[in-house]
Amino acid sequence: MPKTYDAIVIGSGISGGWAAKELTEAGLRTLVLEAGGPVDPATDYVEHVQPWQLPFRGWGDRAKLGREQPVQKQCYACDEWSSKFFVNDLENPYSTPEDRPFAWIRGRQVGGRSIMWGRQVYRWSDLDFEANARDGHGVDWPIRYRDIAPWYDHVERFIGVSGRAEGLSQLPDGQFLPPMEMNCAEAHVREKLLAAYAGERVLTIGRCAILTREHRGRAACHYCGTCERGCVTGSYFSSLSSTLPAALATGRLTLRPHSVVESVVYDAEKRRAVGVRVIDANTFEALEFRARIVFLCASTLESTRILLNSKSAAFPTGLGNASGELGHNLMDHSMGHGARGTVPGFTDRTTFGDRPNGIYLPRFRNVKHQHPNFLRGYAYQGGAWRNGWGRGQGMGGFGAEFKQSLIRDRGPWQFSLYGFGEMLPRHENVAELDPGLKDKWGIPALRISCAYGENEKAQWKDMIQSATEMLEAAGATNIRPTNEDVAPGLVIHEMGTARMGRDPKTSVLNGWNQVWDAPNLFLTDGACMTSSANQNPSITYMALTARAAHHAVDLMKRHEL
Ligand SMILES: Cc1cc2nc3c(=O)[nH]c(=O)nc-3n(C[C@H](O)[C@H](O)[C@H](O)COP(=O)(O)OP(=O)(O)OC[C@H]3O[C@@H](n4cnc5c(N)ncnc54)[C@H](O)[C@@H]3O)c2cc1C
Ligand code: SF4
Numbered sequence: 001m002p003k004t005y006d007a008i009v010i011g012s013g014i015s016g017g018w019a020a021k022e023l024t025e026a027g028l029r030t031l032v033l034e035a036g037g038p039v040d041p042a043t044d045y046v047e048h049v050q051p052w053q054l055p056f057r058g059w060g061d062r063a064k065l066g067r068e069q070p071v072q073k074q075c076y077a078c079d080e081w082s083s084k085f086f087v088n089d090l091e092n093p094y095s096t097p098e099d100r101p102f103a104w105i106r107g108r109q110v111g112g113r114s115i116m117w118g119r120q121v122y123r124w125s126d127l128d129f130e131a132n133a134r135d136g137h138g139v140d141w142p143i144r145y146r147d148i149a150p151w152y153d154h155v156e157r158f159i160g161v162s163g164r165a166e167g168l169s170q171l172p173d174g175q176f177l178p179p180m181e182m183n184c185a186e187a188h189v190r191e192k193l194l195a196a197y198a199g200e201r202v203l204t205i206g207r208c209a210i211l212t213r214e215h216r217g218r219a220a221c222h223y224c225g226t227c228e229r230g231c232v233t234g235s236y237f238s239s240l241s242s243t244l245p246a247a248l249a250t251g252r253l254t255l256r257p258h259s260v261v262e263s264v265v266y267d268a269e270k271r272r273a274v275g276v277r278v279i280d281a282n283t284f285e286a287l288e289f290r291a292r293i294v295f296l297c298a299s300t301l302e303s304t305r306i307l308l309n310s311k312s313a314a315f316p317t318g319l320g321n322a323s324g325e326l327g328h329n330l331m332d333h334s335m336g337h338g339a340r341g342t343v344p345g346f347t348d349r350t351t352f353g354d355r356p357n358g359i360y361l362p363r364f365r366n367v368k369h370q371h372p373n374f375l376r377g378y379a380y381q382g383g384a385w386r387n388g389w390g391r392g393q394g395m396g397g398f399g400a401e402f403k404q405s406l407i408r409d410r411g412p413w414q415f416s417l418y419g420f421g422e423m424l425p426r427h428e429n430v431a432e433l434d435p436g437l438k439d440k441w442g443i444p445a446l447r448i449s450c451a452y453g454e455n456e457k458a459q460w461k462d463m464i465q466s467a468t469e470m471l472e473a474a475g476a477t478n479i480r481p482t483n484e485d486v487a488p489g490l491v492i493h494e495m496g497t498a499r500m501g502r503d504p505k506t507s508v509l510n511g512w513n514q515v516w517d518a519p520n521l522f523l524t525d526g527a528c529m530t531s532s533a534n535q536n537p538s539i540t541y542m543a544l545t546a547r548a549a550h551h552a553v554d555l556m557k558r559h560e561l
Contacts, residue, residue, distance in 0.1 A: 013112020016297035017239025022549035045230025138425035142511030163207030185384035225354025336484030341476030387411025419463030
């Protein structure tokens with residue numbers, strides 16, 4: 001007999017951790033099924049390991065990386081320290097058309113990508129939730145900012161977000177811990193831009209899920225600076241440091257690592273999901289677990305893959321696919337465009353420690369006035385730093401005196417503005433099952449076909465031009481454009497493929513993240529997103545997950561689930 005729980009959560013990353021916390025705290029006996037293995041921060045985190053302590057001095061075993069992680073190694077964080085937190089691409093294959101590359105960056109362990117993520121967290125606003133309805137791309141979101149605002153509050157209070165309130169309508173303020181400090185060059189550029197653009201372009205310090213003071217038993221950040229390698233002090237938000245311990249403390253959590261969910265079991269008579277099929281990652285044993293409600297939180301494309309693999313007579317093309325939209329409308333953000341330059345002066349000043357955060361320049365396009373060449377908008381991330389060891393290249397010098405001069409006389413201040421743009425939802429950007437491809441566990445794998453369109457390309461031009469103009473306005477010199485060709489996927493904000501909507505004929509989920517045809521099946525990771533905005537998305541997944549979990553519990557209490 002399959003074991004029965006009140007709730008099953010699939011995945012223990014950013015979304016799954018939140019589902020586990022909220023459901024267990026509401027009194028539900030909850031099973032979390034995680035495909036990857038456990039992680040012990042005491043022994044697995046490596047943020048304080050120095051290059052000379054590693055066999056390849058930080059360069060990594062490039063032959064092995066090329067063989068086993070050819071996709072993952074494209075991510076800046078997949079290096080000799082952290083490659084163990086990224087999937088093995090041979091065991092977890094997917095295909096793409098040759099002319100439509102997609103870099104699918106994944107983590108498979110307890111904690112998912114919450115271990116390596118960049119921790120940038122920005123609320124969405126009604127500019128984003130109303131965007132599809134306004135310009136007709138995609139379907140209308142079934143929610144507005146007022147529906148999610150209390151859940152942003154709830155999440156921020158728990159995870160700890162440092163940031164500065166700016167009072168901008170397009171980037172609502174939140175429950176902030178004290179902001180990190182801008183350095184002198186950043187503060188200078190902020191003032192110059194406020195003056196040059198009459199307060200419409202506000203350069204602020206990044207809002208990030210990193211503690212600037214002790215918070216709920218977690219220590220403040222000590223600025224060691226390499227968070228993608230883990231954090232033994234739990235100073236940034238990860239499932240491992242925050243949500244999973246909270247769930248465990250209730251005594252109602254069962255966490256089962258090495259449990260690869262293959263599909264959801266659907267009972268057509270009851271119109272309910274009744275359980276999940278699992279393959280044990282080590283023994284390859286087929287298992288089944290049952291529950292009253294199921295939360296799919298395996299990450300955007302993995303959750304959609306599970307639904308596509310959940311075929312039955314009622315749903316021959318995948319559970320929840322009555323609309324035919326499952327797998328479609330895949331989005332990522334776009335990046336690679338902006339500018340950098342030299343900020344003159346301030347050469348008597350430098351930074352102390354390694355601040356794990358940059359600056360943020362929120363969207364200013366199509367906020368008040370419509371741009372003639374493109375819809376939606378973009379924001380910049382970046383920051384200022386003083387040239388250090390890197391400038392040694394091409395400099396004259398030799399030996400101890402040369403080394404001393406590099407330490408003593410740092411180079412000039414550099415400043416970078418790096419754009420992150422919104423991608424429109426398009427039906428033709430799709431993830432389907434590849435009939436000829438299976439993973440190590442024999443589960444059908446995905447074929448992903450995704451490309452940027454004309455609207456994104458028009459934004460890229462403007463990102464370069466505006467960044468150049470702003471650096472000029474700030475008095476920068478030696479301004480160079482940034483113009484990189486970055487494939488979709490590599491921004492690691494993949495979203496969509498099981499969108500929320502108002503109509504079951506055109507969407508997969510309702511406004512509470514319930515699969516229209518299986519109301520006890522909730523999907524709350526990035527697959528649910530109806531549009532992509534330009535803000536980093538994970539805090540929105542967290543808020544939607546917490547909101548959906550509370551709704552599920554309410555429905556259960558009313559015996560409606
Ligand atoms: C280097 C890097 C930087 C990033 N920076 C930012 C940032 O600054 N801001 C931001 O908002 N986002 C950022 N992201 C993206 C962010 O990490 C993801 O949006 C977020 O982790 C998604 O949460 P999730 O719970 O959906 O997926 P994940 O955190 O990936 O967790 C999914 C979990 O599900 C498990 N799983 C998958 N398939 C199965 C299965 N079949 N059965 C059981 N379990 C399964 C996985 O093993 C994993 O543990 C970054 C990502 C990376 C890698
Ligand atoms: S910089 Fe701060 S948050 Fe990042 S690993 Fe170091 S202590 Fe942790």
